[in-house]
Amino acid sequence: MSGPLFSPWLTTRVQFVLAAVFVVAGFGKIADPPGFAHEIHNYGLVPDVAVNAMALVLPWIEVVCSLALFFGLARRSSTRILGILLVVFMIAIAINLARGKPVDCGCFGTSKVERTEAERLRDMKIAIARDAGLLLLVGQILAATRREAFGV
């Protein structure tokens, strides 16, 4: 695709923004694995045996992919992984919204602020909207770099 929306100039900036968001999110969780494990547990979607492993690995995948994106290495693959993660996060939050279960997002690490249930449910909707926005960035990168994929 061509046009200003898919210019290499813009794609570079988009890559940086996406990488920055995920580095911050990743390190926020790496700072406190037990807290993140607790949050994964609260989502009620991951079997108990896998909760800790996921809490340990997921943030590092975010960080590794963002660093790759920042340095322009394997940028389509790292973007795709981040895109898949975003979709998974959105589904996980949406399921809990549908259940009416207020969960802490845990997106950027353990939250220390006490919030009411209504505030949590509202924050979950915001998180979905934010993830959708980030997904647009993923789409921009993938669309703008399609030519690489076909080796043209």
Place this chain on the structure above:
Amino acid sequence: MRRGSFWREAVGLLVLGGIAAAVSNAVAGPERKLRWIGSYAAAPSAGPAAKGPTPPSVEASPAGATGEGGKVFAPHPDKPWVGASGDDVAGLHARGNVLFVDARRTSVYRGGHIAGARSIAVWEADADDKVKALFAEGRDQSAPIVIYCSGGECEDSHMLAQKLYFVGFDNVLVYKDGFPDWEKRGLPVKKGDAP
């Protein structure tokens, strides 16, 4: 980059993430470490006293019932825990010989906890070791133990209560309203790592 290379690159990125996670967890201190397999309930791995079918000596209940005009808290071997109100807990604390256990994160404990309460942060990797150590002290297993976390929807106390029940403590009380209620009542609070 050709089409088939996504999987190769993706596997590479995921493996890198896994290695980074392994290194980071290996160097993490006890407060940040996690066991790889499991959730908080890292299975009371061959706990010292597997809860056998032998019913604990309920007749010896006076152990839990040092009621100096206060409420009697009898052991309840059939349930891992029972709920306790702020008044109950304040009364037990006043007795001076009742064990209090804080189930919240170590960092939160450090910032202020019920005076005399010990820390067993259920979500941290050494929780099971601390439970085993508690068992190894050979305390009276039917004496009341009060567990609390941050009240409200916090389930850490219940998780810890399960663990204590598994090693044979059968008079665990969960202070439902937890630390916020304790503070509101203006009861004794201590800061730091020591109970």
